[in-house]
Amino acid sequence: MLVQDRERNCLQCNKRFIPRLYQIKIGTGKYCSINCRNIGVLPKLQTKEAKTKSLETYKKNLAEGKFKHPTGELHPRWKGGEKATIAQGILDGKRQASTKKYRAKNPDKVREWSKTRRKRKLGRLPKGTVKHLIETQNGLCVYCKIDITQKYHVDHIIPLAKCGKHEPSNIQILCPTCNVKKSAKLNFSYEAIC
Secondary structure, three states: OOHHHHOEEOOOOOOEEOOOHHHHHOOOOOOOOHHHHHHHHHHHHOOHHHHHHHHHHHHHHHHOOOOOOOOHHHOOOOOOHHHHHHHHHHHHOHHHHHHHHHHHHOHHHHHHHHHHHHHHOOOOOOOOHHHHHHHHOOOEOOOOOOEOOOOOEEEEOOOHHHOOOOOHHHEEEEOHHHHHHHOOOOOOOHHHHO
16 A cells, blocks of 8 residues: 555644554554543543443453453562562662651641650650660660661650650661661561561
8 A cells, every 4th residue: 555545634733744654554543642542542532431331341251251450479570579579668768768768848747747746755864865766775776687876866765756755665676677667556576577
C-alpha cells in the first residue's frame, strides 16, 4: 500500500494524516494524535453502561481462567514483600531521602510533631541514667546485640506516641538502626525485619 493511499482525515479534528500500516491492519489509525483519540473515544468508555459491561467482561474472563493475576512470589516484580522493601529502602538511603524531602515540604507538620513530642516528655531523666543503662545492657543493643558504647539512641520501650512515660523504667538503649526501624511500634522484634 502506497503512502498516499493511507492518507486520511482525523475523525476528531479533520486534519489530514498518514497512519502506520499496523494501525490500518488492526482497524485503528482513525485519529491523528493521542489527544484526538482521547477526546473522541474516552467519553464513550466513561459512560455507566460501558463501565458495567467492561466489569462484567473482566469477571467473566477471570472466572473462565483466560488470565490470572500473579501475586506474592509468583509476581514477576516480586521483591520480598513490604518488610524487605522497607529494609532495602533503609539500606540504599531512599527512605531517608524521602523523609528529608517530606520534612522540607511540610515544615508546619514537623514543627507540630516536635512540639507534641516535647509536651509528652515531661521532666528529665535522672543524671547518669543512660550511662547506667549502657552498663546494665553490657554495652550491647537490646535487639541486635551490636556494640553501642560509641553510637547509640535512647529509646522509649512504650513509645511516647503510645502514651509511654519519659522515665528510667521505660528507657532502653538501642543502636541507631534498630531505633529507626522500631520507630513507634509496640510489638517490635528484630527477627521480623531481618
